[in-house]
Structure formats: structure tokens, C-alpha cells
Amino acid sequence: MTEPDPAEAEDDGRRYPSTIGGMFYLLVMAVVLIALALVVLDEWRTGIRVMGGALMFGALVRLVLRSRDAGMLAVRHKALDALILVALGGALIFLAGSIPDQPGF
Numbered sequence: 001m002t003e004p005d006p007a008e009a010e011d012d013g014r015r016y017p018s019t020i021g022g023m024f025y026l027l028v029m030a031v032v033l034i035a036l037a038l039v040v041l042d043e044w045r046t047g048i049r050v051m052g053g054a055l056m057f058g059a060l061v062r063l064v065l066r067s068r069d070a071g072m073l074a075v076r077h078k079a080l081d082a083l084i085l086v087a088l089g090g091a092l093i094f095l096a097g098s099i100p101d102q103p104g105f
Contacts, residue, residue, distance in 0.1 A: 021061065021071030028058040028073075048096035055089030 031054035038047030059082040062073045075081055 019069050019071040021065050021069050021073045023071075024058070024061045024065075025072040028054050028061075031057075045096045048092050052089040052092030052096070055085045055092070059083075059085035059089065 032051050035047040035051035035054065038044070038050060041047075058073055062070055062078060062085065063082045065073070067074050067078060070078075070081075073081065
């Protein structure tokens with residue numbers, strides 16, 4: 001019978017992000033959840049803008065951190081990840097500002 005590798009035993013017990021990028025990922029997700037709560041509470045423009053800002057912040061973090069430190073923010077190449085996050089965040093902010101108020105709302 002072989003002894004378990006100490007490195008494997010240590011990894012099994014981890015329940016926290018192991019990179020700084022993981023912490024930023026959780027921060028972005030927390031802000032998105034807060035933004036969704038704002039949308040539900042009838043402040044949809046503010047909520048969508050906050051959500052777009054969170055995605056743009058995620059893009060900035062992805063550009064600053066090395067790929068091995070980016071955690072779950074790293075999906076593809078650094079530039080492509082950042083481009084997708086900026087495009088989505090910018091689109092949300094643009095749409096929140098450009099959709100006119102509807103009568104009766």
C-alpha cells in the first residue's frame with residue numbers, strides 16, 4: 001500500500017480560490033448578483049450599468065494578471081478574454097442608456 005501524496009491531500013481540502021484571479025472572479029460575480037438584485041428591485045438601468053461595469057472591471061483584471069494567476073477569468077487568450085468582456089460590458093452600458101423610457105412605467 002502506498003502513502004498518499006501530501007500535495008494531493010492538500011488540494012483535496014481546498015475550498016477557496018487558489019489564485020488572485022479567482023478572488024477577482026468571485027468579486028465580479030458578487031457585483032453581478034447585486035446588479036441583478038437592483039434589476040429585480042425596479043432599478044433596471046442602474047443594475048444593468050453596474051453589471052456592465054463589473055464585466056469591464058473583469059476585463060481590466062484579465063489584462064493585468066498573468067494567465068496562470070487569472071484563475072477562472074482566463075478562458076482563452078488574454079486579449080480575446082478581455083475583448084469579449086469589454087464588448088459585453090460596453091453593450092450593456094450602451095443599451096441601458098439608449099433604451100427610452102416607456103410610457104406608464
